[in-house]
Amino acid sequence: MKYLLPFEKSLKPLYKELEEKKKNWETTNNIEEKIQQELKKIYNNLTAYQIAQIARHPDRPNTTDYINALFEDFIELHGDKKSGDDPSIIAGMGSFKGTTVAVIGSRKGNTLKDMILCNHGMIKPEGFRKIARIVNLASTTFKSPIITFIDTPGAFVSKESEKKGQIEAVSEPILALFKAKVPIAAVIIGEGISLGALSMSIADKIIMLKYSFFSVISPEGGASILYNDRKKSEELASSLKFTAANLFNAGIVDKIVNEPIGGAHRNKEKVIKATGDAINNELETLLKENEKQLKTNRIEKYKKIGIYAD
Amino acid sequence: MxxxxxxxxxxxxxxxxxxxxxxxxxxxxxxxxxxxxxxxxxxxxxxxxxxxxxxRMTISERINLIADSGTFSEIDTEIKTVDMLDFKDLLTYKERIKQTKKETGLDCAVITGKAKIGGFNTAVGVFAFEFIGGSLGSATGEKLTRLIEYAKKRKLPLIIVFSSGGERIQEGIYSLMQVAKTIQAVDSFKKSGGLFIPILTNPSYCGTAAIAMTGSIIIAEKGSSIGISGPRITKEVAKQNIPDKLKQAESLLQNGFLDIVVDRYLLKATIIQFLKHYNRRAI
Known part of the structure; x- marks a missing residue:
């Protein structure tokens, strides 16, 4: 195990023991069982903030992993054809179980160099405009379904991005997705925060992994606004009700993909396959529907969201 | 040092x-x-x-500034803010709504209605910064959407004065979804040939600014702070120091994202000019 989360500290000696036993060619069944039991204990009582930590785990399967495993003949497209290319958005055309689809996702990068290049998944104005361009391309030219993978800490806050009109750019993908006359499935695979995540989540069906979250603000950012204290993020996280189960109950998310105990990073293949199956299921039903009907349904669905007294 | x-x-x-x-x-x-x-x-x-x-102006001052005196009549007054998540920070959200209502007499962060501006009939929405930072909650989003549909149905020009800190954290994901909902409503209004003039005042951040940026003609008040994130989030997230100047209306104008930056004295006159042109258009 490369990286243990803070609440998994009790596993450290067990993993050490496991490694030592492996070195000495001893049987490891016993200790592996112990680890599983400990994991079960931890993962059965997770707090919201702990779920957020799992969602941000560096080993968690990311957009690139999903694309490599689920899509054949994927070819990446670059640039917004206006001002530049944002590497934090990966977009292109691929083949999903025989049908051509447009794939859009936020990329965090696997190596340190990639992570810096991709801004840790924070989206720049070029990125937002690239999403809008690919959505339009899929809707008008390829007439192919759109699948988005969401794993982003939000829109990038910096000098350059403000200069290039970050605030204007965020609305472009939202509008493009509303207008698209093709089925859209959004998959939240890790963290989904604020406008960055919203820009890719306008979809007919939203699929969410069990230990991922989708929130209006990061718990840290929210704590610094509401409490003026970053350390209160754990308290705020449970108030925000951003876990997959909460959002499923609220009717925002349509399907939850189960993750094994220990999180997706402990069994990547299984989770990626389950996600692929979930996407396939949703697309199959969506492809049967009329294109125009899809669009009006999508608009109606978002119009209904909101709780108020009247 | x-x-x-x-x-x-x-x-x-x-x-x-x-x-x-x-x-x-x-x-x-x-x-x-x-x-x-x-x-x-x-x-x-x-x-x-x-x-x-x-x-900053209070909501009533703002309405008096923009609408011809005595012509503003409110619509959708029955929509009220509720606490759907049992949210609690320093105060419970229920308590916060109650307190704010007591201080301001408002039920929601936006007041919508119809009014005459320079004699022209318009649909007007005004954000109240005094209501939890003018943040965009479910009730706010619903009121805005209904106003936009009202304007679309009656073919009225739409004027919304923004002064908001962004989405309301206390309403979680619901408040984020209001951004999408409102942007979509604005788009269908614009497609039907409507004129949407957003007026950005100090401050306009995050989701609400994104809504404003979809306007047909975008006006900002002098010195308004406009951006993707407020000062605290900027400090929290950005690793580099972002000068305040870059978020001011004047620099957004320079970068090409606003149509006009006006003094408060000239705000109403500027709106009337556009309404005149819109009314005189050859159909």
């Missing part, structure tokens, strides 16, 4: 001045530091007479 110890540090003030808050004490201008009598300030449309700094 900051050598210039005499320079006053800029404070981030997040309140709206009202009679209740400032009784007889003079007000200190946040920009130039001069003391101003509150009556004088009010007389001057809450603009500092020394340096031209635009203080």
């Amino acid at each position: 900051d050598i210039n110890i005499f320079r006053r540090k800029k404070k981030i003030v997040v309140s709206v001045l009202t009679e209740k808050k400032v009784k007889e004490t003079p007000v200190r201008c946040q920009s130039c530091g001069n003391l101003i009598k509150y009556e004088d300030l009010k007389e001057n449309l809450k603009v500092c007479p020394y340096c031209g700094y635009h203080f």
Whole structure:
């Protein structure tokens, strides 16, 4: 195990023991069982903030992993054809179980160099405009379904991005997705925060992994606004009700993909396959529907969201 | 180290001045530091007479500024903010709504209605910064959407005055979804040939600014702070120091994202000009 989360500290000696036993060619069944039991204990009582930590785990399967495993003949497209290319958005055309689809996702990068290049998944104005361009391309030219993978800490806050009109750019993908006359499935695979995540989540069906979250603000950012204290993020996280189960109950998310105990990073293949199956299921039903009907349904669905007294 | 110890540090003030808050004490201008009598300030449309700094206005002052006197009539008054998540920070959200209602008499962060501006019939929405930072909650989003549909149905020009800190954190994901909902409503309004004039005032951040940026003609008040994130989030997230200047309306104008930046005195006149042109259009 490369990286243990803070609440998994009790596993450290067990993993050490496991490694030592492996070195000495001893049987490891016993200790592996112990680890599983400990994991079960931890993962059965997770707090919201702990779920957020799992969602941000560096080993968690990311957009690139999903694309490599689920899509054949994927070819990446670059640039917004206006001002530049944002590497934090990966977009292109691929083949999903025989049908051509447009794939859009936020990329965090696997190596340190990639992570810096991709801004840790924070989206720049070029990125937002690239999403809008690919959505339009899929809707008008390829007439192919759109699948988005969401794993982003939000829109990038910096000098350059403000200069290039970050605030204007965020609305472009939202509008493009509303207008698209093709089925859209959004998959939240890790963290989904604020406008960055919203820009890719306008979809007919939203699929969410069990230990991922989708929130209006990061718990840290929210704590610094509401409490003026970053350390209160754990308290705020449970108030925000951003876990997959909460959002499923609220009717925002349509399907939850189960993750094994220990999180997706402990069994990547299984989770990626389950996600692929979930996407396939949703697309199959969506492809049967009329294109125009899809669009009006999508608009109606978002119009209904909101709780108020009247 | 900051050598210039005499320079006053800029404070981030997040309140709206009202009679209740400032009784007889003079007000200190946040920009130039001069003391101003509150009556004088009010007389001057809450603009500092020394340096031209635009203080925040209350919702009623704003309506009086923009609409012809006595012509504003509110619609959708029955929509009220509720606490759907049992949210709790320093106060419970329920308590916060109650307190704000007591202070301001408002049920929601936006007031919508129809009004005459320079004699032209318009649909008007005004954000109240005094209601939890003018943040976009479910009730706010619903009221805005209904206003936009109202304007679309009656073919009225739509004018919304923004002064908001962004989405309401206390309503979680629901508030984020309001951004999408409103942007979509604006788009279908614009497609039907409607004129949407958003007016960005100090401050306009995050989701609400994104909605404003979809306007047909975008006007901002002088010195307004507009951006993807407020000062605290910027400090939290951005690893580099972002100068305040870059978020000001003037630099957004330079970068090509606003149509006009106006003084508060000229705001109404500017709106009327556009309404005139819109009314005279050849159909």
